[in-house]
Amino acid sequence: MKHEKLIRAQRTRRRFRVRNRIKRDATRPRLSVFRSVANIYCQIIDDASGRTLAAASSVDADVKSSIKYGGNKTAAQAVGKVIAERAKAAGVTAVAFDRGNYKYHGRVAALADAAREAGLQL
Numbered sequence: 001m002k003h004e005k006l007i008r009a010q011r012t013r014r015r016f017r018v019r020n021r022i023k024r025d026a027t028r029p030r031l032s033v034f035r036s037v038a039n040i041y042c043q044i045i046d047d048a049s050g051r052t053l054a055a056a057s058s059v060d061a062d063v064k065s066s067i068k069y070g071g072n073k074t075a076a077q078a079v080g081k082v083i084a085e086r087a088k089a090a091g092v093t094a095v096a097f098d099r100g101n102y103k104y105h106g107r108v109a110a111l112a113d114a115a116r117e118a119g120l121q122l
Contacts, residue, residue, distance in 0.1 A: 015101035022096045029053055031083070031115070032094040033122065035107055039070040042083050042111060044095055054086035076107040080114025087120055094121035 022030055034041045037095050041115065042054035056063065058070030063082055068073045087095065102108045116122055 009075055012103035014047075014103075016097060018101075022098050022103060023047075028094050028096045030098045031087075031120075032098045033100060033102065033108055033111060035071075035102060037071055038080055039075050040107055040111060044083065044087055044090070044092055046054075053090045053092055054083060056083040056086060073107055073110040076110040079115040080111040081118045083111075084115045084118030084120040087115075093119075097122045 009013045023039055029044050029046045031042060031044050041055075041057040043057070044053045045051070046053055058064065058067060058075040058079055060082070063078050064070070067078050069075060087093070094108070098106050099112075102111070112122055
């Protein structure tokens, strides 16, 4: 039980640390990432107006048709490419990457790298 409490406390501290760093850079919209066991979701949020400018996930029909499973790095790369395309269509070229309480590793890093390769500045 101690271990679970420790992990939860680390995640909470990490989430607040990341969010505070992003708040300082209020000029760019925020690319927020959520990952579940089976899927990965991301959205670009303009915090000033409280609106979602673009969103993509491994559940979307166009992404789902090109991947086999939504909870791996391949799916994260596909979602990263799609979110970059949708961001460009919305007129967004630079975002602040909000990884939440997840470490920059694995699927989260794959999504960010794919978005960078597709032309989005993180």
